Structure formats: structure tokens, C-alpha cells
Amino acid sequence: MKNEVGFLKISVLAVAMGASAFTCGGSEEPDAGPSGPPPLGKVTIRVLNPKPHTEVRTPVTFEVEVDGAQLAPANEGGPGKGYLVIAIDGRCTAPEVEIPKDARHVHLLDGAERAPVNVPLGMRDVCVQVAYGDGRAYDGSASLTLYVY
Numbered sequence: 001m002k003n004e005v006g007f008l009k010i011s012v013l014a015v016a017m018g019a020s021a022f023t024c025g026g027s028e029e030p031d032a033g034p035s036g037p038p039p040l041g042k043v044t045i046r047v048l049n050p051k052p053h054t055e056v057r058t059p060v061t062f063e064v065e066v067d068g069a070q071l072a073p074a075n076e077g078g079p080g081k082g083y084l085v086i087a088i089d090g091r092c093t094a095p096e097v098e099i100p101k102d103a104r105h106v107h108l109l110d111g112a113e114r115a116p117v118n119v120p121l122g123m124r125d126v127c128v129q130v131a132y133g134d135g136r137a138y139d140g141s142a143s144l145t146l147y148v149y
Helices: 002-024
Strands: 044-049 060-067 081-088 105-107 114-117 122-131 137-148
Touching (some): 044 122, 044 137, 060 081, 060 122, 081 114
Antiparallel strands (some): 044 060, 060 114, 081 105, 081 122, 122 137
């Protein structure tokens, strides 16, 4: 009987230590948190210059006001910060999607709210958006048509 009690004490101790290690240490189950980056906010963009359906010379100086995000250089990205992207003859990019980095999309990485942009001659559809520091689009955009000469 003495050996059985000793064996029982050791077994209980081993089970208790195993449970303690399981509850205190690195479980291999995935974290219950979100799987990707947090969703971005909604912004309102007002294009102050140029006015829609106007004739303009290139380079066209774009000037905007943004509500819902603070314009900042791309490398200073963070919650509520972003930079402007002007898409010439391109569609607006859906929220949460990375805005293309090509000849049609002018990324104002310095965080400017006013900048001259070379726009090809002719009738041009333009989309103005705010990108998060990593290049994904905020929810919200402004579109206008220009006649560039």
C-alpha cells in the first residue's frame, strides 16, 4: 500500500505539472485575433483645384482637402495617416486593395495636398484617392473629368 500511495502522488504531480505547462506556455493554436491588417477608415476628398469639366494646361496643379485621414509622407504611415494618389484614365481602386504603381497612378509619397501632375493631352478621367502608408486604398475617392490642352 505504501508503494501505491507513492505512485499515486507522483502521478498526480506529473499530471498537475503537465496541465500547468499547457496553460502557461506557448499553445500551438492560432491566435483568435484578425488574420490581416485592420480595416481602414472612410475618407472624404474634396478636389479644390482643378474644377470638374474645365479646360486646363499640363502640368495640372491638383489641390485637395481630406477629412478622415491626415496626409503624411508614406514612410510616416500609421493609423489615420495616408498620402494622395492621382489616377489618370484609371479606375478608382477598391478599399483595402493596393493601388497600382504604374504610369497611370501618381503617388504623392511626400504627403502633399497640392502638387503639379503631368497629364496627357485630351479628355481625361481622374480619380483622387488616399493610400495608407503601405499603399492600400482608404474607403472614399473623388472623380472628375478634365480637358487637358
